[in-house]
Amino acid sequence: MDLGFIVEAMPRLWPGLILTIKLCLTALVIAMAIGLPLGVLRAELGNGITGRALDSYVFLVRGTPILVQIYAAHFLLPMAGIKLDPFWVGIVALVFNSAGYQIEIARGAFISVDHGQGDGAAALGLTRWATLRFVIFPQAVPRMLPPLANEASHLVKASSVLSVLAIFELHKAANAIISQSFKFLEMLAAQAVLYLAFVLALTQLAGFLERRMHRRSGASMTADLSIR
Amino acid sequence: MRVLVATLCALLALPGVATSSTLDHIKSEGKMTFGLEAQYKPFEFRDENNEIIGYDIDVATEIGKRLGDVAPDPIDTNWSTVIQSLYNGDFDLILGGMTATAERYKRVNFSYPYMDASSGLLVKKDSGITSPADLAGKSVGAGAGTPQIKQLELAAEENGISYNGATKTYDADTVAYAAMNAGRIDAYASTLVSLLAYAQTDDSVTVIPFTSNKWDAEYTAMAFRKEDEDLQGAINEIIVEMKDDGTLAALQEKWFGQSFVDILPNKAPTFE
Numbered sequence: 001m002d003l004g005f006i007v008e009a010m011p012r013l014w015p016g017l018i019l020t021i022k023l024c025l026t027a028l029v030i031a032m033a034i035g036l037p038l039g040v041l042r043a044e045l046g047n048g049i050t051g052r053a054l055d056s057y058v059f060l061v062r063g064t065p066i067l068v069q070i071y072a073a074h075f076l077l078p079m080a081g082i083k084l085d086p087f088w089v090g091i092v093a094l095v096f097n098s099a100g101y102q103i104e105i106a107r108g109a110f111i112s113v114d115h116g117q118g119d120g121a122a123a124l125g126l127t128r129w130a131t132l133r134f135v136i137f138p139q140a141v142p143r144m145l146p147p148l149a150n151e152a153s154h155l156v157k158a159s160s161v162l163s164v165l166a167i168f169e170l171h172k173a174a175n176a177i178i179s180q181s182f183k184f185l186e187m188l189a190a191q192a193v194l195y196l197a198f199v200l201a202l203t204q205l206a207g208f209l210e211r212r213m214h215r216r217s218g219a220s221m222t223a224d225l226s227i228r
Numbered sequence: 229m230r231v232l233v234a235t236l237c238a239l240l241a242l243p244g245v246a247t248s249s250t251l252d253h254i255k256s257e258g259k260m261t262f263g264l265e266a267q268y269k270p271f272e273f274r275d276e277n278n279e280i281i282g283y284d285i286d287v288a289t290e291i292g293k294r295l296g297d298v299a300p301d302p303i304d305t306n307w308s309t310v311i312q313s314l315y316n317g318d319f320d321l322i323l324g325g326m327t328a329t330a331e332r333y334k335r336v337n338f339s340y341p342y343m344d345a346s347s348g349l350l351v352k353k354d355s356g357i358t359s360p361a362d363l364a365g366k367s368v369g370a371g372a373g374t375p376q377i378k379q380l381e382l383a384a385e386e387n388g389i390s391y392n393g394a395t396k397t398y399d400a401d402t403v404a405y406a407a408m409n410a411g412r413i414d415a416y417a418s419t420l421v422s423l424l425a426y427a428q429t430d431d432s433v434t435v436i437p438f439t440s441n442k443w444d445a446e447y448t449a450m451a452f453r454k455e456d457e458d459l460q461g462a463i464n465e466i467i468v469e470m471k472d473d474g475t476l477a478a479l480q481e482k483w484f485g486q487s488f489v490d491i492l493p494n495k496a497p498t499f500e
Contacts, residue, residue, distance in 0.1 A: 012278060071309070078316055166265070166304040168278070175400070176274040179267035182429050184406035 002183060006190045009177050016173025017194050023087070023169060024156050027094035035099035036144070039106025054103060061100025066158045069093050074165050090162040098155050105151060109143040110136065142213040149206035153199045170194055250320050251459040260298050262288055263314055264324025265307040267400050269425045270483040271325030272302065280304065283483035284323050287342060290475055294466045308373050308399065311335050314453060321459065322451040327419065328497035329375045332451065337460050338497045340467045341447030342476065344488040347376055347438040348420035350427065355414055358436060364389035366414035369396040369404050375446065376417035382442040401426070408433070421484050449497060468494055
């Protein structure tokens with residue numbers, strides 16, 4: 001292993017890392033905006049048409065490999081008359097994938113809040129929206145954070161598969177250096193280090209948010225107790 | 229579910245969107261896009277600034293000049309789906325070190341050959357392998373979707389030998405080189421020139437010829453959509469010009485260290 005070469009090659013991986021970060025953060029934000037509300041909706045809905053449609057979507061996302069989903073986005077969208085540049089094809093594929101998992105994350109956190117709390121709020125005359133807003137969400141949202149951090153780190157690594165669309169993200173950038181220098185192991189190590197660093201940053205952020213939410217919910221609970 | 233299947237079938241059966249000729253499009257845009265995978269030194273690879281360079285880029289630049297002020301625009305793509313991407317409209321033609329084969333000819337038309345694509349075998353210097361006959365009981369590999377897979381099969385037949393298990397296929401030559409250094413394969417079949425480029429950087433390997441009467445001479449050619457006959461014709465004319473005035477020979481000297489122009493026929497491979 002030629003450590004000197006790794007150091008030398010790092011600047012050439014920089015554009016790839018930047019693109020990976022852009023892809024992942026964009027996809028993550030859009031997927032959260034779509035997946036989490038749909039997950040809550042799924043928990044609220046019974047087994048009607050919409051509920052079943054959401055179930056089918058989750059089934060499709062979980063049951064097919066990300067590689068197949070990426071190729072589908074690349075080759076099926078143009079047949080439907082939708083031509084996007086590779087970056088947005090990548091975003092579509094990542095969002096399609098991640099939103100499916102996030103539906104389950106939100107649904108899981110939501111139904112983990114004891115049923116009696118919703119019933120109690122209803123008995124006190126709170127509207128359903130007020131119940132969600134003031135009773136269910138404050139407990140469910142902190143519970144979403146650990147699995148969301150999990151999903152974010154999964155998304156980062158899934159983004160490496162976008163290299164098959166010749167999107168010049170981190171994995172592709174490393175491959176480009178391999179094909180010129182034939183330093184295979186060195187570039188495996190280099191990209192592993194950069195992926196680790198990115199995932200570490202994301203999990204640190206999630207940990208920070210988690211601690212903050214717990215402090216806040218802890219504080220409000222004491223306040224409630226002092227009133228009583 | 230039935231509706232979904234029907235819709236998908238209808239989408240897949242849709243003919244390509246009718247457009248004006250690709251040649252006219254290239255000339256009016258002043259830009260020629262071509263598909264390749266920039267992991268195939270010295271045909272196409274990336275330099276220190278991540279720019280795509282190589283023999284194919286120089287050939288495309290020259291063709292662009294002769295078409296009249298057309299800028300070459302290489303599109304880095306995934307090689308195993310390159311023909312699908314061509315019909316997807318991702319680029320105007322494939323100019324990426326493609327070996328003309330009968331299988332591929334079912335889906336694309338080829339230009340006149342612009343490079344030799346003879347096969348070679350990469351082996352470890354200390355392996356004692358000097359010809360395909362020495363491969364009995366050895367592990368062999370080839371690139372996914374390349375003609376070398378079939379050639380390994382034919383070579384085994386011809387020499388009355390069998391390999392150690394099935395031929396291992398790799399998405400990129402670079403991965404196969406790492407596999408060889410890890411002891412996973414004893415021989416790797418690819419085009420001679422790309423193997424020679426790697427052998428220059430690794431003292432432990434050598435390249436031996438891989439030829440047989442069981443397969444025809446092989447050439448590198450550009451590939452076009454079946455309907456783009458005007459583009460094919462225009463580029464064939466330019467290839468002949470470049471062969472005649474020495475431009476192509478000079479580019480081959482630059483990237484491969486020698487010229488192959490004399491053995492390239494002025495006839496598009498059609499496998500009849």
